[in-house]
Amino acid sequence: MPANLPPTYLEAERRYREARTVEEKIAALEEMFAIIPKHKGTDKMQADIKRRISRHKEEAQKKTGAAKQKNMFSIDREGAAQVIVIGPPNSGKSSLITALTNAQPEIAPFPHTTHKPTPGMAPFENVQFQLVDTPPMTTGYVDPLMVDLVRRADITVILLDITADLIAQHEDILSLLASFRIFPEGFPVPDTTKRPVFSKKVIIAVNKVDRTEQEDDFQSFLELTELCLPAVPLSILNGKNLDTFLRKIYDLSGIIRVYAKNPGREPDLDEPFVIPRDSTLEELAGRIHKDFLQKLKFARIWGRTVHDGQMVQRDYVMQDGDIVEIHL
Numbered sequence: 001m002p003a004n005l006p007p008t009y010l011e012a013e014r015r016y017r018e019a020r021t022v023e024e025k026i027a028a029l030e031e032m033f034a035i036i037p038k039h040k041g042t043d044k045m046q047a048d049i050k051r052r053i054s055r056h057k058e059e060a061q062k063k064t065g066a067a068k069q070k071n072m073f074s075i076d077r078e079g080a081a082q083v084i085v086i087g088p089p090n091s092g093k094s095s096l097i098t099a100l101t102n103a104q105p106e107i108a109p110f111p112h113t114t115h116k117p118t119p120g121m122a123p124f125e126n127v128q129f130q131l132v133d134t135p136p137m138t139t140g141y142v143d144p145l146m147v148d149l150v151r152r153a154d155i156t157v158i159l160l161d162i163t164a165d166l167i168a169q170h171e172d173i174l175s176l177l178a179s180f181r182i183f184p185e186g187f188p189v190p191d192t193t194k195r196p197v198f199s200k201k202v203i204i205a206v207n208k209v210d211r212t213e214q215e216d217d218f219q220s221f222l223e224l225t226e227l228c229l230p231a232v233p234l235s236i237l238n239g240k241n242l243d244t245f246l247r248k249i250y251d252l253s254g255i256i257r258v259y260a261k262n263p264g265r266e267p268d269l270d271e272p273f274v275i276p277r278d279s280t281l282e283e284l285a286g287r288i289h290k291d292f293l294q295k296l297k298f299a300r301i302w303g304r305t306v307h308d309g310q311m312v313q314r315d316y317v318m319q320d321g322d323i324v325e326i327h328l
Ligand SMILES: Nc1nc2c(ncn2[C@@H]2O[C@H](COP(=O)(O)OP(=O)(O)OP(=O)(O)O)[C@@H](O)[C@H]2O)c(=O)[nH]1
Pocket: 087, 088, 089, 090, 091, 092, 093, 094, 095, 096, 106, 107, 108, 109, 110, 111, 112, 113, 114, 115, 134, 135, 136, 207, 208, 209, 210, 234, 235, 236, 237, 238
């Protein structure tokens, strides 16, 4: 690379792209500015970083005023995907967030314990998902702010309770979502509504499957509902299938992980670039830095679908696990 950018710069750049808050963006940019080699070849990049720092600082100032009013239902997105956990009262939503993240929402053996959303980060291999605990959804009343939260999230987990009527819970939640024009991806959408509809990635998780006999109830539920959504039986109590649950979230998230390396160096496999599936090399380069989009000549790839160090062009479709050496 003519600018000779060290790997630490690319790491800071990646943190910038993935930053969800203005403060994180400013911190990453300041780090990039400290690391970038200061010579003529990087003049434009340096100016660009400075411009972005001052723009984000202005933004941060405006926000501090508004932040006071920011309601507790607005959760800043973090990590590879925002996953909202919804469901009927007492199904174990808060228990799930507590089991998989550092957050500690209140858990109690009676319904309607949770009154506000609580986010927590769930590590899966070398990425993190943001799981959001929520107040229960019932046919009686759903806070409109909850609806917005579901509409904005990347993935919705509907957490049901095997010790109650599964089919009724499942139908209630789906029809509640439908009443707010939210439909699982792939579901038919009524053409009566002229207003926008929200097509969301949905996983059904069934909790409290503590005993093997309850697995049969889960199977019957799948058959009776002819469920065509990803589904997983869980026992949070016994820690059963929690890994499978996170794997399903990963599969559904539509992301892949690729790793950047400099010529002659090893890549850092703990620090992936998280990009949408089917991204091309050109799109990856543009995400690393907008200058790279123009300057990109080719890349060498180490991965499952290529031979080691294979030269690829802009239209190469990145694959999960690819190691990429960008040449400018
Ligand atoms: N048997 C069994 N009980 C569980 C399991 N997971 C959670 N529970 C219990 O279910 C009860 C409700 O758990 P919570 O996590 O508070 O449920 P919630 O969905 O957050 O409840 P609300 O906030 O009221 O909607 C608690 O007594 C938990 O200990 C499980 O896998 N098996």
